[in-house]
Amino acid sequence: MSSLPEPVVSVTRLSKVYHSGFRMKRIRALEDISLEVEKGEIFGFLGPNGAGKTTLIKILMGLTEPTSGTAQVFGRPPRDAKAKARLGFLPESPYFYDHLTAREFLGLAAKLSGVQKSEAAGRVTGQLRLLRMENAADVQMRGFSRGMLQRMGIAQALVADPELVVLDEPMGGLDPIGRKEFRDIIVDLRDRGKTVFFSTHILSDVEMICDRVGIVIAGRMVEVGRLREILTGDVESIEVTVRGVTGKTQKILERVSQHSLKSGDELLLTVRSEEEVDRIMAISREVGGIRVVGIVPHRRTLEDFFMAHVAKAGGTRD
Amino acid sequence: MIDRISGIALNTFRESIRDKVLVTLIVFAVVVMGSSRVIQPLALGEEAKIIKDIGLSAITLFCVLISILVGGRIVYREVEKRTIYIMLAKPVRRWEFIVGKYLGLMTVLVVSLVVMTAAFYVILLVLGVGAPLYLLLAVLMTLFELAILTAVAVLFSSFSTPITGAVFTFAVYFVGHMSRDLKLLAAISPSPVVKAVSYFSYYVLPNLANFNIRPEVVYGVPLGPSALLLPGLYALVYTATVLLISTAIFNRREF
Numbered sequence: 080m081s082s083l084p085e086p087v088v089s090v091t092r093l094s095k096v097y098h099s100g101f102r103m104k105r106i107r108a109l110e111d112i113s114l115e116v117e118k119g120e121i122f123g124f125l126g127p128n129g130a131g132k133t134t135l136i137k138i139l140m141g142l143t144e145p146t147s148g149t150a151q152v153f154g155r156p157p158r159d160a161k162a163k164a165r166l167g168f169l170p171e172s173p174y175f176y177d178h179l180t181a182r183e184f185l186g187l188a189a190k191l192s193g194v195q196k197s198e199a200a201g202r203v204t205g206q207l208r209l210l211r212m213e214n215a216a217d218v219q220m221r222g223f224s225r226g227m228l229q230r231m232g233i234a235q236a237l238v239a240d241p242e243l244v245v246l247d248e249p250m251g252g253l254d255p256i257g258r259k260e261f262r263d264i265i266v267d268l269r270d271r272g273k274t275v276f277f278s279t280h281i282l283s284d285v286e287m288i289c290d291r292v293g294i295v296i297a298g299r300m301v302e303v304g305r306l307r308e309i310l311t312g313d314v315e316s317i318e319v320t321v322r323g324v325t326g327k328t329q330k331i332l333e334r335v336s337q338h339s340l341k342s343g344d345e346l347l348l349t350v351r352s353e354e355e356v357d358r359i360m361a362i363s364r365e366v367g368g369i370r371v372v373g374i375v376p377h378r379r380t381l382e383d384f385f386m387a388h389v390a391k392a393g394g395t396r397d
Numbered sequence: 398m399i400d401r402i403s404g405i406a407l408n409t410f411r412e413s414i415r416d417k418v419l420v421t422l423i424v425f426a427v428v429v430m431g432s433s434r435v436i437q438p439l440a441l442g443e444e445a446k447i448i449k450d451i452g453l454s455a456i457t458l459f460c461v462l463i464s465i466l467v468g469g470r471i472v473y474r475e476v477e478k479r480t481i482y483i484m485l486a487k488p489v490r491r492w493e494f495i496v497g498k499y500l501g502l503m504t505v506l507v508v509s510l511v512v513m514t515a516a517f518y519v520i521l522l523v524l525g526v527g528a529p530l531y532l533l534l535a536v537l538m539t540l541f542e543l544a545i546l547t548a549v550a551v552l553f554s555s556f557s558t559p560i561t562g563a564v565f566t567f568a569v570y571f572v573g574h575m576s577r578d579l580k581l582l583a584a585i586s587p588s589p590v591v592k593a594v595s596y597f598s599y600y601v602l603p604n605l606a607n608f609n610i611r612p613e614v615v616y617g618v619p620l621g622p623s624a625l626l627l628p629g630l631y632a633l634v635y636t637a638t639v640l641l642i643s644t645a646i647f648n649r650r651e652f
Contacts, residue, residue, distance in 0.1 A: 191489050
């Protein structure tokens with residue numbers, strides 16, 4: 080792990096409390112979150128809907144202030160224009176100016192991001208070509224589909240060629256082809272030395288492209304690290320299928336396993352260890368008429384990890 | 398800085414100019430000016446003055462409506478549609494955003510004023526009632542008044558909903574035209590509460606009646622340079638102050 084003196088994004092013990100409604104009910108959106116994103120990595124910020132992902136991103140974009148703790152982007156406070164000049168941001172379900180054309184809007188994005196006038200037109204055309212939006216370049220955006228808006232969103236984030244790209248649920252609402260396109264764009268950004276920070280509740284996105292992930296549930300960071308460190312290669316469980324099971328043998332076998340599922344004369348048993356598999360094998364040899372027809376080891380997936388944490392945190396949200 | 402402000406202003410201008418509300422209001426203003434001919438039988442020889450007065454009043458009224466209706470939602474709409482996330486994530490300072498929005502809307506109003514005034518002069522020429530250029534002074538004063546009113550609309554828009562904003566801006570416009578009455582009320586009212594409220598409104602709300610020189614120009618009353626300069630200076634200072642307050646509020650907002 081190459082450690083650089085200054086992380087691109089640095090969040091320390093960050094908390095955010097909202098006051099909502101007439102009675103000013105306290106809503107704790109984030110609690111004691113710490114993380115660092117290093118240069119050149121794809122960092123996946125993973126959590127179920129309502130976990131606080133967007134709140135953290137809004138704090139990093141200087142849209143909202145934390146209640147306590149600090150957030151820094153390129154070593155500066157998020158509201159600092161010098162920090163913002165080096166990043167591109169795609170908000171969740173982006174919405175743009177209905178009456179502007181794609182080209183006008185990207186021109187505005189380039190201008191606001193400080194792209195030189197002489198370069199702006201070229202950059203805009205380049206983005207339109209990259210995202211296959213050339214045909215719609217001079218059409219007002221009010222007629223754009225979800226996928227086109229999402230592509231405009233990434234185009235405006237990338238038009239100034241930023242060092243850090245922050246994407247809030249970039250794959251949300253996209254079809255499988257669109258998702259693939261976005262994954263390719265993200266991986267390409269990393270290959271060009273950019274840093275990507277993106278949030279998602281979709282596990283497969285993260286498993287496929289992220290270098291490191293942070294998992295947030297109910298406003299708390301439950302894990303930050305490299306995917307392969309979080310998902311150790313250990314076997315989590317083993318599924319053993321036994322055929323020819325009758326009511327009596329089923330009871331004996333179920334005593335060994337954590338979980339069982341009967342289907343016809345087959346019994347699917349879930350066990351934790353190889354010793355338990357040996358015991359099932361032994362039982363099958365002792366009791367006549369049954370035999371083990373399948374043994375499938377299950378390694379821990381991100382989904383298991385995620386679900387385990389969600390279950391643990393279940394009901395604790397306030 | 399100039400680039401960013403002008404970018405936001407141009408964007409605001411483009412959005413507004415392509416909006417149906419604006420076109421409708423301009424067309425309606427021209428229709429009202431043109432129809433002033435209808436009241437000719439009632440005018441008893443004063444038709445030229447009445448046509449000019451109606452025309453100038455229509456220009457002011459419809460520009461005020463544009464300022465309140467478009468201005469009242471100008472910042473709110475960015476928040477509601479979350480375009481503000483994209484704007485403020487760029488290296489744009491919040492005050493630049495407010496000033497850009499304001500200048501964009503003022504550009505819309507200047508263009509509207511020019512279009513309406515041109516239509517007004519065409520109508521005057523067609524009706525053959527004479528089209529003296531000094532009528533433009535009244536239009537200029539309307540521009541000063543709009544500068545203040547639009548700043549007030551942007552102020553309300555920076556923290557309230559369009560309807561609340563429009564109602565409050567209209568209230569400021571309405572009370573702003575009764576400033577003299579307010580001062581009088583404050584002087585003669587026995588109630589200390591009424592006195593306090595009236596004085597407060599008199600000193601805090603803009604004195605918009607100063608910008609109405611329509612009777613003077615329609616009746617050809619000569620105006621000295623101070624009649625234009627002082628209101629111009631007043632408009633500049635008042636507008637700057639209101640935009641400063643808007644920025645202070647907007648700076649504290651969380652999205």
